[in-house]
Amino acid sequence: MNPIITALLLSFASAPAGLGAQPGQPWTIESGPRSSQVNESTARGYAALPASVLVSVGAEVSYAREGVVVQVGAHQVAVANGAAQVTVDGTARPLAHAVYAESGVVFLPVDFFRELLPGLTDGRVRVDVARRSIRGSAARQAGAVAATEEVTPAVEPVPMRAPQRKLVVVDAGHGGRDPGASGPGGTREKNVTLAVARRLAAILREDPSLEVRMTRDRDTLIALHDRARLANRWRDEGQPALFISVHCNANPSRSEKGYETYFLAEARTADARRVEAFENASVKYEEAPVGGPMAFILTDLRQNQHLRESSDWAQLVQNRLREIHPGPNRGVKQAGFAVLRGAFMPAVLVEIGFVSNPTEERLLNGEEMQREVAAQLARSVHDFFARTQQASASR
Ligand SMILES: [Zn+2]
The missing domain is CATH 3.40.630.40 (Zn-dependent exopeptidases)
Incomplete structure (x- = not known):
């Protein structure tokens, strides 16, 4: 993922969820040599993580007026604000809680990460809710070289979209x-x-x-x-x-x-x-x-x-x-x-x-x-x- 896009998307995640709101528990996101932390939000009474986490593990996220479209490996996931479901390759998959947007940040309930993300990446991304960690890469090439230790790609992958103005x-x-x-x-x-x-x-x-x-x-x-x-x-x-x-x-x-x-x-x-x-x-x-x-x-x-x-x-x-x-x-x-x-x-x-x-x-x-x-x-x-x-x- 282009680091500029990652930085831009993470900047939404850093927006305060509201004055006086308690910061949620931190999650560790590890993908290749990169490691980052992001706070979960419990603003709606259930744990949720910003969509930018998907970028950190190598998915392509694009923002549209109605929600977010995420390209995870070969799968396309459409996420609509307010819906307790996502659409994977055209098929609805229910979630226990609703997706929501706040301060320009789109939040996905943690059960999306626990239940759906590992399957979408054929197990390349592992989600440990108890330890609050997400490890691995959604990108298929990265999964293939995972066994042979760190291989730095010669060329930075070209982003699918220009950074949003x-x-x-x-x-x-x-x-x-x-x-x-x-x-x-x-x-x-x-x-x-x-x-x-x-x-x-x-x-x-x-x-x-x-x-x-x-x-x-x-x-x-x-x-x-x-x-x-x-x-x-x-x-x-x-x-x-x-x-x-x-x-x-x-x-x-x-x-x-x-x-x-x-x-x-x-x-x-x-x-x-x-x-x-x-x-x-x-x-x-x-x-x-x-x-x-x-x-x-x-x-x-x-x-x-x-x-x-x-x-x-x-x-x-x-x-x-x-x-x-x-x-x-x-x-x-x-x-x-x-x-x-x-x-x-x-x-x-x-x-x-x-x-x-x-x-x-x-x-x-x-x-x-x-x-x-x-x-x-x-x-x-x-x-x-x-x-x-x-x-x-x-x-
Ligand atoms: Zn005036």
């Missing part, structure tokens, strides 16, 4: 009849956010490993909840993704200045509540809201899983802006932004400066500042993905 959703705050904040010199927030968002998207698109989408690329109003909904629709199952909403701050006191980055949570300070109230007021320009209270609760639960990653990323954004911004660095903050609430991926809202401060207003209007801010935001995206890949490589 990572999705970055760039959201320019406000737009259309919602101007956002206004500066003393007449600057409108919606124009600055669009200019920076366009530059950010252009820089990110130079990286072929990224898929870059903008919620708007012209002066139009997109409802707050639709921005997150668009982001979710663009994301494929299992695809690593980030969401960034670009804004400018404003304060009745014109001396306020600097930059701050928010992730979604209950607002902690009076100032965070003020910014939250202002940004959420965009709703007044929108049509009637959609979704009942239940939709909100579900959204909240799913969002919760990404809190830690969102707060990490917010810190990376602040670190990068510090390198170019006159400041002050107002830090990472928490607030309940409607635009972040529905995004099922790490999401932040960055306030790149105060249009209400005459000096910062001039800066934010300038091409140089817009270019530099966009470049630093792009670097923070790369920082985030590099960190998640590193975390999975070191386990």
Whole structure:
């Protein structure tokens, strides 16, 4: 298996299963010279392992919107989210528990590994549930040479699929009849956010490993909840993704200045509540809201899983802006932004400066500042993905 794909898939496995959740028992996966550890999840009341374990033992895993397709030796296994069965070469095979997806990770109940995996590999992969170990290789050639000790293949096997591109959703705050904040010199927030968002998207698109989408690329109003909904629709199952909403701050006191980055949570300070109230007021320009209270609760639960990653990323954004911004660095903050609430991926809202401060207003209007801010935001995206890949490589 291509190590890059393995690293990418393992990075999904490393995503926290939720704040406060107990990490499950570790399993040891040994395949050839490679050994790795992965934690089982008991989030649904039964032990399950991420689909990436199959990659570690040499199966080819591809992600589709409905689930996962695994090529194990000569067998094709289709795995659907929510089903207490898998389909092997077109025939349904029941499982004691259901397959599920969480935080972009597809989990298979342990009985899949115990009951089906050894047979699918003609015994080349051995599963010991008591010792929590999975040993062997699903690849047929590797099985054939197992008896003659380690033989390193001369050529790294070519992956069946190119590594999945990572999705970055760039959201320019406000737009259309919602101007956002206004500066003393007449600057409108919606124009600055669009200019920076366009530059950010252009820089990110130079990286072929990224898929870059903008919620708007012209002066139009997109409802707050639709921005997150668009982001979710663009994301494929299992695809690593980030969401960034670009804004400018404003304060009745014109001396306020600097930059701050928010992730979604209950607002902690009076100032965070003020910014939250202002940004959420965009709703007044929108049509009637959609979704009942239940939709909100579900959204909240799913969002919760990404809190830690969102707060990490917010810190990376602040670190990068510090390198170019006159400041002050107002830090990472928490607030309940409607635009972040529905995004099922790490999401932040960055306030790149105060249009209400005459000096910062001039800066934010300038091409140089817009270019530099966009470049630093792009670097923070790369920082985030590099960190998640590193975390999975070191386990
Ligand atoms: Zn705003």
